[in-house]
Amino acid sequence: MDSSNNLENFKESVYDRSPYKKKKRLHPQGFEPSGYFSEEKQTGEIVSSPQKSNNIDWNEQLESYFGKDAHKYQVVPGTAEIRFWDNNMGSGNVERFYYFKAKIVSSKKFMEDEDFRKLLNQTKKIKIPKKKTKLKKGKVYTVCISDLQIGKEGTEQTVERWMDSIPKIKDEIREIRKTEPINQLLLAGLGDIVEGCTGFYPMQESSIILDHRQQQKVARRMVYTLIKELVPMFDKTIAAFIAGNHGEYRKNGKAYTSFGDNKDVMLLEELAEIFKESPDYKKKIDFLVPENDLSMTFELQDTIITLAHGHQMRSGGTNHQAKSKNWLANQSLARSMVADTDVLLMGHFHSFSVFDAGGSRLIATAPSLDSGSQWFDNVYGGNSSSGIMTLVLGGKEKWSKINVIR
Numbered sequence: 001m002d003s004s005n006n007l008e009n010f011k012e013s014v015y016d017r018s019p020y021k022k023k024k025r026l027h028p029q030g031f032e033p034s035g036y037f038s039e040e041k042q043t044g045e046i047v048s049s050p051q052k053s054n055n056i057d058w059n060e061q062l063e064s065y066f067g068k069d070a071h072k073y074q075v076v077p078g079t080a081e082i083r084f085w086d087n088n089m090g091s092g093n094v095e096r097f098y099y100f101k102a103k104i105v106s107s108k109k110f111m112e113d114e115d116f117r118k119l120l121n122q123t124k125k126i127k128i129p130k131k132k133t134k135l136k137k138g139k140v141y142t143v144c145i146s147d148l149q150i151g152k153e154g155t156e157q158t159v160e161r162w163m164d165s166i167p168k169i170k171d172e173i174r175e176i177r178k179t180e181p182i183n184q185l186l187l188a189g190l191g192d193i194v195e196g197c198t199g200f201y202p203m204q205e206s207s208i209i210l211d212h213r214q215q216q217k218v219a220r221r222m223v224y225t226l227i228k229e230l231v232p233m234f235d236k237t238i239a240a241f242i243a244g245n246h247g248e249y250r251k252n253g254k255a256y257t258s259f260g261d262n263k264d265v266m267l268l269e270e271l272a273e274i275f276k277e278s279p280d281y282k283k284k285i286d287f288l289v290p291e292n293d294l295s296m297t298f299e300l301q302d303t304i305i306t307l308a309h310g311h312q313m314r315s316g317g318t319n320h321q322a323k324s325k326n327w328l329a330n331q332s333l334a335r336s337m338v339a340d341t342d343v344l345l346m347g348h349f350h351s352f353s354v355f356d357a358g359g360s361r362l363i364a365t366a367p368s369l370d371s372g373s374q375w376f377d378n379v380y381g382g383n384s385s386s387g388i389m390t391l392v393l394g395g396k397e398k399w400s401k402i403n404v405i406r
Helices: 003-011 058-072 114-124 155-176 212-233 263-275 279-284 320-333 374-380
Strands: 034-038 043-047 073-075 081-088 094-106 139-145 182-189 236-241 285-288 295-300 303-308 343-346 353-358 361-365 388-393 399-405
Touching: 034 058, 034 094, 043 058, 058 073, 058 094, 114 212, 114 263, 139 155, 139 212, 155 212, 155 388, 155 399, 182 212, 182 263, 182 303, 212 236, 212 263, 212 279, 236 263, 236 295, 263 285, 279 285, 320 343, 320 353, 320 361, 361 399
Parallel strands: 139 182, 182 236, 236 285, 303 343, 343 361
Antiparallel strands: 034 043, 043 094, 073 094, 081 094, 139 388, 295 303, 353 361, 388 399
16 A cells, blocks of 8 residues: 555545635625615615726616616715725736715606605796797896805805895896897806715814705705796796806715716706796796706807806916916817807806906806805905806897896
């Protein structure tokens, strides 16, 4: 007998350990890519596939799990979680991936917010007094809705200023009509309509008086009231809102979804859904909703208008005039749609300013309507007076009658 063979036989394990070996984890625990929806509970969850950046396109993820039925589901704002995972790709190569998880509900249920339904039913009954008017060549009266930041301390005063401003705006419209043929209305949403709850500046959470849902509800009712009051005064109204930084969904101080996934944009979409229920208002108002951009450019009465919040303008100088002028110059070099703009309307900087950028271009920054910002005061040395910027667009001069309603 070969003792060496016996030794090797004795050394060999008689057990197969392979079923008990720790398997390599492919995804972080609790973030395994999946998507499900319970018809019984009318809720579900979606976990993204591994992403190479910390931005997520939820529509793309919904399509990957639910296919042609993706439109039936909606990610619930404010429920998203993010996790990164460093994966060993071999040969010492480690690559970082991002995973996103969020709750989903049916699109129908998402729109069945109690307050939303109330406004929907209320709007169905609204009728606009009929008058014989034709949309002739005229000018555009513009109301800039900027940096209301509903939800922070001082919101009660902001709402009061808003309601006090509406009759003043109507008086101004009547006064301007004595000399100017204004027959269109532009409601320009310049971002930061709501405050958000966390992730925008230190100690924000301690200065918030409304949660996400309450912020959206109050802001929705404020803009709803403005639309209801002003639309009957014009032949045509255009409501165009762009995304501000406070409308972003953030975690650890950074946005984790796409540019278009924004509370400012969502607010406009909600109002569009509401007012389409009224046959009279549906004919009188168009809603311009941005896809996934931080600015929007369109033409009214031979005037090219660009809306931008302003948080994307970070270089070119020490003040916002220099930064916005530099941003316009870069857009021109890139031959973007912004390149030919006549009027750039901005928010973000909480101060009213107007200047000619050259080539008959106007750059106008709207003031905030909020009650001031401790953070802004410390960074920029003070806040300008609260108000709502209005102006007239169109005609040979392109703009006129710039004012702040206080």
